[in-house]
Amino acid sequence: MSAANVDERVFEELQALEAIFSPDIIIKWEDGVPKGVEMNVLPSTCDNTDEQYVRLTLEICLSPDYPETSPKVIMRNPRGLDDRILSCMQSDIEDKLNENIGHLIVYELIEMVRECLTQCNLPRGQCVICLHGFVQGDIFIKTPCFHYFHSQCLSKHFIAGKKYYEEELDKLPAWQRMEAKAYQQTCPVCRSTVQFNVDDLKLAPPPVESIDAQPFHLTDEIRSMQERMAALMAHQISRGGVIGIGDTEPPPLIITDPADQQEPKSSTSGTQSAPRPETSTSVRTTGNSASGAPASPTRPPYRLRGFNRRGKPGRRGRGGSR
Numbered sequence: 001m002s003a004a005n006v007d008e009r010v011f012e013e014l015q016a017l018e019a020i021f022s023p024d025i026i027i028k029w030e031d032g033v034p035k036g037v038e039m040n041v042l043p044s045t046c047d048n049t050d051e052q053y054v055r056l057t058l059e060i061c062l063s064p065d066y067p068e069t070s071p072k073v074i075m076r077n078p079r080g081l082d083d084r085i086l087s088c089m090q091s092d093i094e095d096k097l098n099e100n101i102g103h104l105i106v107y108e109l110i111e112m113v114r115e116c117l118t119q120c121n122l123p124r125g126q127c128v129i130c131l132h133g134f135v136q137g138d139i140f141i142k143t144p145c146f147h148y149f150h151s152q153c154l155s156k157h158f159i160a161g162k163k164y165y166e167e168e169l170d171k172l173p174a175w176q177r178m179e180a181k182a183y184q185q186t187c188p189v190c191r192s193t194v195q196f197n198v199d200d201l202k203l204a205p206p207p208v209e210s211i212d213a214q215p216f217h218l219t220d221e222i223r224s225m226q227e228r229m230a231a232l233m234a235h236q237i238s239r240g241g242v243i244g245i246g247d248t249e250p251p252p253l254i255i256t257d258p259a260d261q262q263e264p265k266s267s268t269s270g271t272q273s274a275p276r277p278e279t280s281t282s283v284r285t286t287g288n289s290a291s292g293a294p295a296s297p298t299r300p301p302y303r304l305r306g307f308n309r310r311g312k313p314g315r316r317g318r319g320g321s322r
């Protein structure tokens, strides 16, 4: 396959895409032959990045005889989108491709995905800290890694994480304490390094759904789930699947110590020889992540707001602005 065999229109299309989307688009070439494009697609919010709650990486692989053969479309790294939305988008893309065989389609695909992200520009699912959803009136925060938490929940997570870190630090011998790094906030979902002002987060009201929620009761169902998770955790530790970050800092994972649990055997993972607490029911993460996004400047908490189709703040279904 040489560049001479490529449809002339494809070069023009790629040139136009570069002019429109640069620097967000990457065009991939091999020996002068276009192989495809890759782009981080975000909702249209008039360039207000603080109001972008969803995103994905769109990869469009061009076949050698594109546009006579449809390109292959791959969606990667979705954030804030659930499986239902992704499969809807996938089937819309398939329809679009089938209707447009023989036509240049990359620009339309990118715009179609962007339009869909603009329409569902609200975080889905639950806050992993409190397990309540995000509803109108909630104040929540988006991390640079595109994970969402109620601001107050995240403040509690950081306060507890720092407290635990300091307790663990106190248990280390003095020389190790000297070498240990300072406590670093990490995302509770992916452990990317983050940087937030806890005092600001703390001012947010509690999650709306938590206000009228039934008080928590430990049921037999939860207890048996805890037992299953404890056994799984012990298995992962025994197989070296829980990775620490070195010997000079408190372990990044802790295991709490309920009186009513039997003690599963815990062995040290290959990369972690610091002392590790022994018993197990629940796990929370603290400490440093080995890798992660660069620290961001302190951001203000966000208030849940919806967007209309043009990306302007406004009333729309479940997320009308207040």
Ligand SMILES: [Zn+2]
Binding pocket: 127, 128, 129, 130, 131, 132, 149, 150, 153, 207
């Ligand atoms: Zn929460």
Ligand SMILES: [Zn+2]
Binding pocket: 143, 145, 146, 147, 187, 188, 189, 190, 191, 192
């Ligand atoms: Zn994250």
